[in-house]
Amino acid sequence: MRSVLVTGPGETTVVDVDAPTAGPRDVLVRVRACGICGSDHMYTTYGGIPPRQGATPLGHEPAGEVVEVGAEVEGVTVGDHVVINVMATVDGLLGSGGAQGALSEYVVLLDAKPGEQFRVVPPHVPFSVAALNEPMAVARHAVNRLDPAPEHRVAIFGAGPIGLGALLSLKRRGVAHVVVIDIVPNRLEKALALGADAVIDSRTEDVAARLIELHGRSTGIGLRGERSSTEGYIDAAGAPHVIRTVLGVAGKRAVLSVVAVHKAPVEIDLGGLLTTELDIRLSMGYPTEIFEVTDDIIDNWQKYAQIISDEIPFDRVQDALALAATPGQAEKVVVTFGGEND
CATH class of the missing domain: 3.40.50.720 (NAD(P)-binding Rossmann-like Domain)
Incomplete structure (x- = not known):
């Protein structure tokens, strides 16, 4: 799969890496949208994200579609749309120093439990709007x-x-x-x-x-x-x-x-x-709010959609990162992975 890494000060690279797989207690998610945050630019400027050294996976505002569910995982099925608690991923903070980043085509949620690492959202909520869940929290x-x-x-x-x-x-x-x-x-x-x-x-x-x-x-x-x-x-x-x-x-x-x-x-x-x-x-992060805000997004997704200024396909992710990092050029940039019904 393709994944965006911070590879040096001011430098990001799209690389081919092995796609993750799901074990019996895991959920594999195909990323369908990922917002770009100001902290992504900060991480890139510094050339990495502590505590990791070297190439660092980027992206921490994802929404996606479940493509594989481990045999021991309950409360989710293949095809469900999900938002992710990136502060609860057990292999480090997703896109903020952890082993994975959401500016990738797939992420795996290890030891996945609904209501902790992820939450299912109705399919009528566009993936790009669902990706606002993290910053709205x-x-x-x-x-x-x-x-x-x-x-x-x-x-x-x-x-x-x-x-x-x-x-x-x-x-x-x-x-x-x-x-x-x-x-x-x-x-x-x-x-x-x-x-x-x-x-x-x-x-x-x-x-x-x-x-x-x-x-x-x-x-x-x-x-x-x-x-x-x-x-x-x-x-x-x-x-x-x-x-x-x-x-x-x-x-x-x-x-x-x-x-x-x-x-x-x-x-x-x-x-x-x-x-x-x-x-x-x-105020930092969202100790309890990550899924507290989800209900409001589900009920009022049309309002939240107005926050998004630009949707850019993953094939142009470098353009998206540059746009988001340019003051005054965009409000909220969301990277999309394929069409809504692909």
Whole structure:
């Protein structure tokens, strides 16, 4: 089979390798779609994925079709469509330092158990949309870390796939008012189409002033400056100015959930924040959310489909990787393997 490996700093190669086989406790999956994540570009830039050394399999956002089921495996049959918990694969994290990657034509799930390593999804959900399950679980965890009440008002910084996934999860949770902030007009239009109550173009608008206008002013003893009553903030952008903006506008006992990866330290004035009692929570991965979000994707797959900007066949996987790594050129790139009915 063909598989994409990171073969050096800034270098990926499509290689021919032996296809995996399924033992009595395993499930063999033909990959039908795999999303490209920003971390794939990071792994490629570094020339590998710890703890592995040398050529490293890439791809950790898969959906596929079961083609072989071991005799001891229950709850799945050949032909089932599945999404995969890449953090639960027993031979290492799939596509993130493990023995296999999902930018391959097949992956084998060792010691496979439904509800742990994989979940069956209905065939009406396109494989490309089902492949969003992993990044949408990341977004759902950021929302769970925020833990907003239905009456709360939330601001999301960044209308990329994770920010839009957080928007959908917040609305699924019944959160009263969600504002999405970005600098790209078509991203903001997409946010409105997916249910945002308002958007802010931070290139042309004063974010703090608009949040106060939309959510009201926060009051409290010792608060410095004009502050918003926005109860929750999600950083899905990873830019230092996002943190500075939140620290400057957050009101009494607001919560900030940081899911974005910051590549440089961000200075925080704890003394200046003391009277706000701001709660900062970091969000990584999806300890419980990988299949929690699946039901929403099944019920609302047409909405989730709008997150995908480009579907590119595996024969052009290098083009897909280059497109996804180019800032501003694409929102969410998904690599597809054959037609939906092949």
